[in-house]
Amino acid sequence: xxxxxxxxxxTEQKVVQFLMYFMTSLAVLxxxxxxxxxxxxxLPQLSLEFLTRNPxxxxxxxxxLSTIVATIFLTFIALLVATPLGVGTAIYxxxxxxxxxxxxxxxxxxxxxxxxxxxxxxxxxxxxFVNKLKFGWSILSGGLTLAFMxxxxxxxxxxxxxxxxxxxxxxxxxxxxxxxWQTVTRVVLPxxxxxxxxxxxxxxxxxxxxxxxxxxxxxxALRMPTSLFSSSRTMSVHFYILAKEGVxxxxxxxxxxxxxxxxxxxxxxxxxxxxxxxRRKS
Amino acid sequence: xxxxxxxxRDFSHYYGQTRSLNNINLDVYxxxxxxxxxxxxxxxxxxxxxxxxxxxxIPGSRxxxxxxxxxxxxxxxxxxxxxxxxxxxxVFATPVPLPLTIYENIxxxxxxxxxxxxxxxxxxxxxxLEKAGLxxxxxxxxxxSALKLSGGQQQRLCIARVLALKPQYIMLDEPTSxxxxxxxxxxxxxxxxxxxxxxxxxxxNNTKQAAxxxxxxxxxxxxxxxxxxxxxxxxxxxxxxxxxxYLLGKFG
Numbered sequence: 001x002x003x004x005x006x007x008x009x010x011t012e013q014k015v016v017q018f019l020m021y022f023m024t025s026l027a028v029l030x031x032x033x034x035x036x037x038x039x040x041x042x043l044p045q046l047s048l049e050f051l052t053r054n055p056x057x058x059x060x061x062x063x064x065l066s067t068i069v070a071t072i073f074l075t076f077i078a079l080l081v082a083t084p085l086g087v088g089t090a091i092y093x094x095x096x097x098x099x100x101x102x103x104x105x106x107x108x109x110x111x112x113x114x115x116x117x118x119x120x121x122x123x124x125x126x127x128x129f130v131n132k133l134k135f136g137w138s139i140l141s142g143g144l145t146l147a148f149m150x151x152x153x154x155x156x157x158x159x160x161x162x163x164x165x166x167x168x169x170x171x172x173x174x175x176x177x178x179x180x181w182q183t184v185t186r187v188v189l190p191x192x193x194x195x196x197x198x199x200x201x202x203x204x205x206x207x208x209x210x211x212x213x214x215x216x217x218x219x220x221a222l223r224m225p226t227s228l229f230s231s232s233r234t235m236s237v238h239f240y241i242l243a244k245e246g247v248x249x250x251x252x253x254x255x256x257x258x259x260x261x262x263x264x265x266x267x268x269x270x271x272x273x274x275x276x277x278x279r280r281k282s
Numbered sequence: 283x284x285x286x287x288x289x290x291r292d293f294s295h296y297y298g299q300t301r302s303l304n305n306i307n308l309d310v311y312x313x314x315x316x317x318x319x320x321x322x323x324x325x326x327x328x329x330x331x332x333x334x335x336x337x338x339x340i341p342g343s344r345x346x347x348x349x350x351x352x353x354x355x356x357x358x359x360x361x362x363x364x365x366x367x368x369x370x371x372x373v374f375a376t377p378v379p380l381p382l383t384i385y386e387n388i389x390x391x392x393x394x395x396x397x398x399x400x401x402x403x404x405x406x407x408x409x410x411l412e413k414a415g416l417x418x419x420x421x422x423x424x425x426x427s428a429l430k431l432s433g434g435q436q437q438r439l440c441i442a443r444v445l446a447l448k449p450q451y452i453m454l455d456e457p458t459s460x461x462x463x464x465x466x467x468x469x470x471x472x473x474x475x476x477x478x479x480x481x482x483x484x485x486x487n488n489t490k491q492a493a494x495x496x497x498x499x500x501x502x503x504x505x506x507x508x509x510x511x512x513x514x515x516x517x518x519x520x521x522x523x524x525x526x527x528y529l530l531g532k533f534g
Binding site for chain 2 (some may be wrong): 098166168169170171172173174175176177178179182186187190191
């Protein structure tokens with residue numbers, strides 16, 4: 001028996017508390033560090049002009065308006081497709097089937113889908129939407145690819161949210177003479193909305209920030225998109241090209257700042273709205 | 283001559299392999315309060331769930347025998363289960379207001395049928411709440427959340443919500459088990475008043491409650507109907523030793 005390090009429970013408690021505190025601070029610190037670097041370099045670039053003018057000279061001059069528009073369109077299409085699909089799948093899995101081999105396979109499939117690297121989604125989108133379906137590099141191809149990428153997140157969060165609705169609500173609803181669909185639409189979904197919205201917001205964040213899946217499918221044209229079939233460049237792709245090709249670091253930081261700020265704003269706004277919704281209901 | 287509303291004949295119910303009700307035979311008369319007493323796991327709640335087919339929702343649920351309600355075999359192929367559940371309103375042990383306003387809770391079942399006429403709904407809300415003895419307490423805050431009501435008020439809300447369906451039968455599953463004596467008294471008062479217009483089946487684990495409000499009382503034990511008779515008879519001269527033992531508190 002070698003010498004043992006024995007601590008008084010009280011000391012042990014203090015040490016552990018310190019370690020926890022340290023680790024938590026580290027996590028927060030990383031976040032703060034990223035924000036500071038991006039905002040310190042990016043904020044000076046921001047101006048009304050930067051937000052309202054299209055890029056010129058490959059992005060060295062001008063603003064990023066066309067990339068903002070492209071990002072919004074892509075994200076919008078992705079969520080427009082993925083939300084009904086994902087919520088529908090979640091409703092099917094939770095309300096319309098009993099646990100069986102099939103539901104397990106579907107769930108496992110969704111989880112595998114979540115683990116696939118986004119660049120593979122990009123390749124898949126390139127083969128299917130860009131080439132096979134001949135959508136070309138376009139907002140549509142990019143949006144659909146993103147939709148498949150965020151689908152597992154939406155299924156998963158919606159399923160959890162629906163499962164969390166008390167079983168008693170369903171019993172009461174059925175006992176008052178509702179059909180299954182009426183129970184789903186009038187009782188289950190209204191109670192599950194906050195959880196479902198959380199999943200949608202996560203997905204919006206991922207869509208806005210996604211680069212690999214988009215560069216293969218939406219292309220990188222700097223023009224203002226004019227239709228679903230326009231090739232266009234999102235903010236993250238723009239940032240990637242500006243930085244990677246050494247076009248303009250200041251403009252890259254400016255773009256990054258807009259990206260980060262918009263994700264923050266979306267998060268804060270939705271949580272605020274959710275709070276209001278929950279308070280109104282209870 | 284009392285009219286029979288519900289006839290249960292040789293009725294058994296199974297959860298998978300487990301038999302939860304064994305060969306039940308009983309009648310429910312119109313406009314009576316039938317009390318059902320018995321210890322936990324005696325099949326009382328399952329019996330109610332079989333009457334409005336809420337048991338359909340449980341995987342592995344299976345029935346044998348017949349239940350006739352208003353001369354209709356409720357396990358027959360042409361039964362409209364949704365209509366059946368409206369005919370037999372159900373109040374659960376724990377009050378479960380839906381996370382809606384008081385008003386919307388009451389009209390929930392009415393709206394399901396597509397009736398959204400504001401004037402009619404207003405009338406239904408007032409009428410149902412009055413019958414459930416809650417109108418005076420909530421008439422000024424109909425559009426606030428039902429979750430803010432006290433436990434006793436919530437349970438009367440649940441009764442009002444059932445009344446709004448205009449059912450013919452009201453089934454209550456230990457409706458006062460979580461309530462204080464005063465709330466319990468209020469609910470028992472409403473039940474006595476409701477008997478005029480409805481047939482009531484009251485499951486209770488409180489034998490005194492059955493003695494106070496039930497016209498007839500049935501004693502269930504381990505999935506079997508031990509006996510059923512006029513309440514005073516069951517409580518003073520029970521036919522079966524097990525009933526006597528249960529009423530004396532020898533088990534439960």
